[in-house]
Amino acid sequence: GAGVSQSPSNKVTEKGKDVELRCDPISGHTALYWYRQSLGQGLEFLIYFQGNSAPDKSGLPSDRFSAERTGGSVSTLTIQRTQQEDSAVYLCASSPMRLKGGEQYFGPGTRLTVT
Amino acid sequence: AQSVTQLGSHVSVSEGALVLLRCNYSSSVPPYLFWYVQYPNQGLQLLLKYTSAATLVKGINGFEAEFKKSETSFHLTKPSAHMSDAAEYFCAVSEPGNQGGKLIFGQGTELSVKP
Numbered sequence: 669g670a671g672v673s674q675s676p677s678n679k680v681t682e683k684g685k686d687v688e689l690r691c692d693p694i695s696g697h698t699a700l701y702w703y704r705q706s707l708g709q710g711l712e713f714l715i716y717f718q719g720n721s722a723p724d725k726s727g728l729p730s731d732r733f734s735a736e737r738t739g740g741s742v743s744t745l746t747i748q749r750t751q752q753e754d755s756a757v758y759l760c761a762s763s764p765m766r767l768k769g770g771e772q773y774f775g776p777g778t779r780l781t782v783t
Numbered sequence: 784a785q786s787v788t789q790l791g792s793h794v795s796v797s798e799g800a801l802v803l804l805r806c807n808y809s810s811s812v813p814p815y816l817f818w819y820v821q822y823p824n825q826g827l828q829l830l831l832k833y834t835s836a837a838t839l840v841k842g843i844n845g846f847e848a849e850f851k852k853s854e855t856s857f858h859l860t861k862p863s864a865h866m867s868d869a870a871e872y873f874c875a876v877s878e879p880g881n882q883g884g885k886l887i888f889g890q891g892t893e894l895s896v897k898p
Binding site: 672699701703710711712713716718723724727759761763770771772773774775776777 | 817819824825826827828829832873875883884885886887888889890891
């Protein structure tokens with residue numbers, strides 16, 4: 669079956685512009701996660717969705733970052749007024765389970781470069 | 784707070800040699816533990832997971848890991864390295880009862896395999 673997909677695969681933007689990153693989870697997976705992977709910080713959790721609700725936003729680094737999920741499916745991560753330190757690979761993952769150690773299935777990521 | 788330490792950012796082995804990648808965790812309760820592999824320009828793929836069943840866990844591609852509570856360790860091993868094992872490996876932890884099961888990752892270990 670289809671895995672987690674993310675678009676675009678690469679995004680180059682100028683400092684100060686807004687960007688939107690999209691994630692299509694595996695069909696039927698109720699949990700969705702965003703992570704960021706950067707050279708300096710490694711892999712960091714950003715936000716978790718259960719259905720359309722985001723009970724854990726603790727990893728969002730600033731109020732320039734926001735995310736939403738609609739229809740219990742597609743999620744969009746938005747970064748406003750991008751800064752160079754936002755350059756990273758943004759990974760999305762989905763899971764059919766919560767709390768019970770259910771594994772997360774990762775997409776290929778979106779590589780964001782802020783110039 | 785949970786944390787994960789992977790000893791050695793780079794490990795190099797010869798083809799056919801034993802692979803040992805070290806992971807130690809810090810958690811207030813026995814956590815769920817995962818090993819993921821990342822090939823260049825790809826997302827993360829689950830190798831194996833521990834969720835309080837058998838302490839010796841077998842995964843894909845001949846890898847296994849042993850949960851040792853007394854040592855707070857979850858080291859990854861493979862008896863005989865193959866060239867295709869060259870990749871980056873991440874150990875991750877989530878805490879049972881943690882809402883959403885977000886993953887906390889180690890810094891990663893890059894494995895290279897020499898012919």
